[in-house]
Amino acid sequence: MKSYRLVLVLFLSFLLLSCAKGGTYSLYLQYQPVKDFSSLQQKVGASLGIGQFKDQRSNLDTSFIGIYTSPWGAPDYFKSEPFPLEKGIRDSISQALSQRGVKTVSVSDWNGQLDTLQNVETDSVLTVEIKQFWTEAKRSLFRTHVLTKISFTIHLGVKKEGKVFMRKVGLEREMSVPSWNWDRERMEQSISQVLSSIFDEFFSNPY
Numbered sequence: 001m002k003s004y005r006l007v008l009v010l011f012l013s014f015l016l017l018s019c020a021k022g023g024t025y026s027l028y029l030q031y032q033p034v035k036d037f038s039s040l041q042q043k044v045g046a047s048l049g050i051g052q053f054k055d056q057r058s059n060l061d062t063s064f065i066g067i068y069t070s071p072w073g074a075p076d077y078f079k080s081e082p083f084p085l086e087k088g089i090r091d092s093i094s095q096a097l098s099q100r101g102v103k104t105v106s107v108s109d110w111n112g113q114l115d116t117l118q119n120v121e122t123d124s125v126l127t128v129e130i131k132q133f134w135t136e137a138k139r140s141l142f143r144t145h146v147l148t149k150i151s152f153t154i155h156l157g158v159k160k161e162g163k164v165f166m167r168k169v170g171l172e173r174e175m176s177v178p179s180w181n182w183d184r185e186r187m188e189q190s191i192s193q194v195l196s197s198i199f200d201e202f203f204s205n206p207y
Contacts, residue, residue, distance in 0.1 A: 022073065022074030022075050022076050022077070023076050023077075024064075024076070024077045024078070024079060025076060025077075025078050025079075025184060026078065026079050026080070026081035026083070027065060027066060027078045027079070027080060027081060027135070027184060027187055027188050027191060028081045028188055029080050029081065029082070029085075029088040029089060029092050029191065029192075029195070030092055030188075030192050030195075031089075031092040031093055031095075031096045031192070031195045031196060031199055032096065032192055032195075032196055033096050033100060033196060033199070033200055033203070034196050034200055035200040035203075035204050036100075037097075037100055037102070037203045037204060040097075040100075040102055040203050040204075040206065041101065041102055043124075043158070043206055043207065044102070044123060044124035044156070044158060044206065045122070045123020045124050045158070045159070045160060046103060046123055047103045047104075047105055047122040047123050047124075048097065048102055048103065048104050048105070048122060048123070048124050048125070048126060049104075049105050049106075049107035049110065049120050049121070049122035049124065049125035049126065050090060050093065050094050050104050050105065050106055050107060050125075050126055051107045051108070051110045051112070051125050051126060051127035051155075052086075052090075052107075052108060052110075052127060053086035053087075053089055053090045053127060053128045053129075053130065054086060054127070054128075054129045054130065055084065055085055055086045055130045056129050056130055056131055057130055057131065057132060057133060057134075059134070062084075062085070063079060063084075064077045064078060064079055065078055065079065065080050065085055065133050065134060065135065065191075066078040066134060066135035066136060066137070066187060067136050067137070068136075068137040068138075068139070068187070069136075069137070069138050069139065070139040071139065071140065071141070078135070078184075078187065085130060085133060086128075086130060089128065089130065089195075090128070092195070093126075093128075093199065094106075096199075097203070105121070105122050107120055107121075107122060107125050110125050110127065110157065112127050112155045112157070112164065113164065114157070114162075114163070114164045117157040117159060117162075117164060118159065120157070120159075123158075123159055123160065124156060124157060124158045124159065125156075125157045126154065126155070126156050126157075127154075127155045128152050128153070128154050128155075129152060129153040129154075129155075130152060131151045131152060131153060131168075131170070132149050132150060132151040132170065133149075133150050133151075134148070134149050134150075135147070135148040135149075135187050135190055135191055136148075137182065137186070137187055139179050139182065140179065141179065142178065142179055143176050143177070143178060143179055144176070144177055144178075144179045144182040144186075145174065145175075145176050146174065146175045146176070146177070146186060146187060146190050147172070147173075147174050148172070148173050148174075148187075148190040148191055148194050149170075149171075149172045150170060150171060150172075150191070150194045150195065150198065151168070151169065151170025151171075152168070152169050152170065152198065153166065153167070153168050153169075154166070154167050154168075154169060154202060156206055156207060158207065161207070163207075165206065165207040167202065169198050169201070169202055170198070171194050171197050171198050172194075173190060173193060173194050173197075175190055
């Protein structure tokens with residue numbers, strides 16, 4: 001009996017110690033359009049330049065995009081994949097638009113201002129400033145609550161209009177799942193849904 005208790009105590013101690021150690025993991029960023037942007041190419045032209053995206057979040061450490069906390073142990077932190085965040089969003093948008101028939105070209109020399117728009121070789125050019133990007137999962141005994149907050153400032157320069165359009169966009173979404181059914185894919189799902197809602201609305205009516 002004593003040996004059984006000793007084994008049980010050692011097992012519980014190991015379990016608690018393993019739970020107490022937090023880690024850093026990756027969340028895969030993927031913008032998956034739901035809407036059809038039938039008029040987008042007509043508005044932006046034959047080619048859309050994808051300029052440099054800027055991470056302007058006010059977080060103390062912008063390396064991370066999320067956190068998972070449980071009633072016990074240290075929290076887990078999450079980074080974006082691809083990393084850094086601005087690259088992940090930029091690549092995801094470029095890939096999504098290319099799959100919808102919009103030719104995208106990488107542009108590195110546009111500063112978002114009208115006076116330099118004509119220097120860009122593409123018909124239009126897009127840049128994004130990341131103002132907020134955070135997802136947080138909190139676990140209780142039976143439920144895990146996930147809150148995702150994302151906001152951007154988007155600059156779209158259109159040569160044929162002779163204008164630079166600026167729009168602030170953002171969305172906050174909550175979801176709750178049984179704790180035994182939670183995993184990192186739930187956080188990725190929450191991020192993907194918010195990204196789809198934000199950019200689908202923008203590209204459906206860019207100006």
